[in-house]
Amino acid sequence: MTGKLDWTGKRLKLDVGPVAHGGHCVARHEGRVVFVRHALPGEVVLAEVTDDPGKSFCRADAVEVFTAAEGRVAPPCPLADMALGHDRCGGCDWQHADGSTQRELKAAVIREQLQRLAGLDREVEVRELPGGLLRWRTRVRLAVDRVGRPGFHPHRSHRVLPVDDCPITVQGALDGLTDREWPQGAELEVAADADAEVHVTQRERAPQRRRGKRTPVVNTHVRGSGVARERAAGRSWEFSADGFWQVHPAAADTFAQVVGRMAAVPQGGVAWDLYGGVGLFAAVLAEQAGPGGEVSMVESSRRATEDAVANLRDLPQVSFRAGTVEDVLDDDTLPTPDVVVLDPPRKGAGRRIVEAVCAAGPARVVHVACDPAALARDVSLFAEQGYRLADLEAFDAFPMTHHMECIALLEREA
Template sequence: MFSWSFFDEPGCDELSRFEVTVGPVAHGGHCVARHEGRVVFVRHALPGERVVVSVTEDRQGSFWRADAVEVLEASPDRVVPPCPVAVPGGCGGCDWQHVSAERQRSLKADVVAEQLRRLAGIDREVVVEALPGDGLLHWRTRTRLAVDAHGKAGFRGHRSHAVVTIDGCPIAAQGTVDKVVDRDWAAGAELSVAVDSTGETFVAEGRRPVSGGSTAHERAAGRDWTVAPHGFWQVHPAAADTFAQVVREWAAPAAGEVAWDLYAGVGLFASILAAQVGAEGTVVAVESDRRAAEQGADNLADLPQVRVFAGRVEAVLDRAQLPDPRVVVLDPPRKGAGSRIVKSIARRRPDRVVYVACDPAALARDLASFAERGYDLTDLRAFDAFPMTHHVECVALLNRR
């Protein structure tokens, strides 16, 4: 039997502990149970388990959030978490350390399928693929930490400002967390730490650089990239190459055509599109972060067919005189593109849209918006780019009817 010691949140007493049978997985790193007619969102559990939960948040009749603090009947997919603080009352960063690797991916597949069905009316079997590499541990190349009142680094608790101090992190790549946990920091500071493909470590305390240079170096899609040390780049070392390959296969504009790369970052997907459209074609790359856009222009300086626009995507699409695209690639932030962007894309009538998404709910909402405007989901791949967490990356292909 698995069990843990757990200190309840303020306001939760022994009356807030009860037994439940755990139901299906839900988006957000928890499973759904019911108790006395109320929904309970349970962390640290698995579907089918019988557990004792402790309520951590009471929404006054709407639902409870709770942690499984004792497992009475365990799933065969349950394992011992490799991290001592990946338990109730501990670090909030990992959701599925208590779950086998295969089951983690099947849970994420269930979530993606449920979001597509509920929010987009799409019934589709989903398989979450593992990325190349060493598995569940030591993959995270960029992370942020908080500092407690005693100057010690750690991570926030789940839905909490409390700092859980750590000695290390099993999902963090060497050269990241191990570089900051053995020293004292300013109380209350926020830390950013990253390691690039050359092995150089970059640490910042708030906005103040502590170690590392001003530019990180990455390698993907057959090219070298310069990026901001703490700017956007895929945190899993195999992710950028994997997603670039899917974009290459699905976007496939012909020589001389026009392609758009929206939310272009430092130009990864634009480089793929530029090779496909050739010198006679055009790639429009739009990125709201000015420094990333400038680095994108520098990274792609050898590809004059790429036009980089620095600005919010909606503003550029509304105001710039852009050529109509044959294909659009977009990689929006977690909240998704939204109906305004979808409408702007559909109005230009591209043949195909390749959508890279880090949130299945946002993806499903945008797929529903695309469907209203004549675009159907024709293919989907999902990747376990964030092992041990509930996050999953999807790449969707849409074609115009």
Template sequence: MSTTWEQRLIEVEVGAVAHGGHCVARYEGRVVFVRHALPGERVVVRITEDTGGSFCRGDAVEVVEASPDRVEPPCPFARPGLCGGCDWQHASWPAQRALKAAVVAEQLRRLAGLDREVVVEALPGGPEDWRTRVRLAVGPGGRPGFRAHRSHRVIPVDHCVITVPGALDGALGRTWPPGSELVVAHDADDHDHLIEIGPPTTRRGRRPVPGPARRRRGSGIATERAAGRTWRVRADGFWQVHPAAADTFARVVGEWAAARPGERAWDLYGGMGLFASVLAGQVGATGSVAVVESSARAVADGRTDLADLPQVSWHVGLTEAVLEGPDLTDQPPDVVVLDPPRKGAGKAVVAAIADRRPSRVVYVACDPAALARDIAAFAAHGYELARLRAFDAFPMTHHVECVALLVPTASTDRLSEWSVD
């Protein structure tokens, strides 16, 4: 009968960084995923999770030999057992980007069979005071905060070092109904929007009502600016959380899409049309841009914000379903842009895109493992990775945003005609 290691203290030498905000160590033949450590360090680890398999998880609670990249975390809540929102506050900012670059390169090598040197580029500003959209949970005592790592436990906070200063003032410092959630959005006009989502209700005192049925208080339309346009975004809708991210990604997508007047473009998982607006400017009045998005709310907002672009059409539904339906069968695209959720596009969507043989595919990815799997799927259909850029759009966390350009294998010798690094 196996004995759990939970709460056991072990001393290990920390190995390479792994995807997910931790590093890999080994102890007595088992893999230990260690948070709050850096490669090359020797640390004492408290085991926090052990299901008896080949690996377990733990937190570095004492540093015996420190990495030269280690710094004092600026937030008192970024400690073992506390807030799980930040992964790398104990690393210098250049070291954080190097760790993320190593993760992206490793995922490409392991899942796509590609050896690529990766550089993670910093966005304007620093590693603190950048987050413009925040979701807080309210614990049993009524105080808002963030959840601990891999836990529903709420850690009450009185500030957040990565959030825009002052944005949380309306949410913190008071109590809320336990079990509720708070959404805070700081927009481009320096307005703060606060929405309270009430605690889950129950049917006949038993089963929770699904999330959308939960009571909401507060509303607001946030003003955002990107791609040369002003956007009216629901305060609790999707928008990039780093103030420079949307404009940066739109610029790179535009450079690599390089759609010509009169061409057809697809914007898959298109949200409210940020990339579609760029594509529409490229294809002009004689071209077309088809946006596919599953959120009817996002499409409604997009129709309003892009009402001046009649060449943009909107298709509400899951991307894989729309691509299988009749709406786009007579519109083979010249260029495809896709920005799928964290799980990636998947083999069915990749196959549907590749079957139409676009000359350029621009893939915006928030998860390097999903990106690498989809790049491998594209390779099976005759597309290869021609360009890749990675951005530190989420400093202090393990998240990294990538933009990839894929082209038919035979066309790589013509890339210099239209692509821009």
């Protein structure tokens, strides 16, 4: 064979195999792996190859279903219609599956990642959050196309599909945004808070170009006060509307309860809250530790740290470090913890952080993770340091997508 193998555009009849991490299923054709989107395990589909790197695998979209799985349903969003082919929106992976099937698929992914990356065989249940599959997303980012229309990208594409509405966003979040023209190439960050105030931040590159430097991004609040108000863990919260907060309305309160149960900080005890955001978990840990305890919160965003200081002004047992977790653990002397809570970015904590946490010797570590592969890698690293996975709860905090949230308890072995 000469030249690069390239099946792009080729249509293949495939027997669809198991789900894989990333919103697709695995099939095989002529000795190659085909990662198929818009299919379900057990189906027979016609799929068109969309991307072929010329290696042992390629990517494809199902364009026709010959044998449907029991959990298949008609997608509620017109931009998820199979007839659109490559012009389907890339934001949702599982609109063609009913809710129980989506959660079963996510549980299978978690099990597979734990087994493959951490060597653990563990049953997992992905729990449903209140509110159903639609109208749950309070925070969303839209791209703007070349003629000023906002929309979303297809999977693995920079093209923009203009939208009038999005059925997974909360009602009214996009009102007045999709029917007007925006600057070409801008991005819109939309946040609807607990008071139903919609905040919109427009992000665009500054017009000046400086040789050898990245063009700075200009953020402009174009709607709302810019201060989001939320309620969770028995408290009210105020913070920058373009800062981090859980996108599902029930997620913050649910996760705070689970983290609190797993952490179980003793009265007068010491806890670390790493990647602390605006202070949600620090508040829970501080209430458990009481006035005689200590909670050290670390957050790299100075704005989020300032918001946390304001939100937790009634909890003097909480101290705040604005800096990366790596730098703080390297350079700062934190009190020896009984418990560590960490909520790292999608890539996970990694070896450096895991080893630093374990060197401090906490009895328990609570790990909050939005990526099951990153969690499994971190669980394996903790095992190397003598910490076992004692508990795991998983939540369908992102219905219709392949994303999920896991909260793991790691305990130091005797």
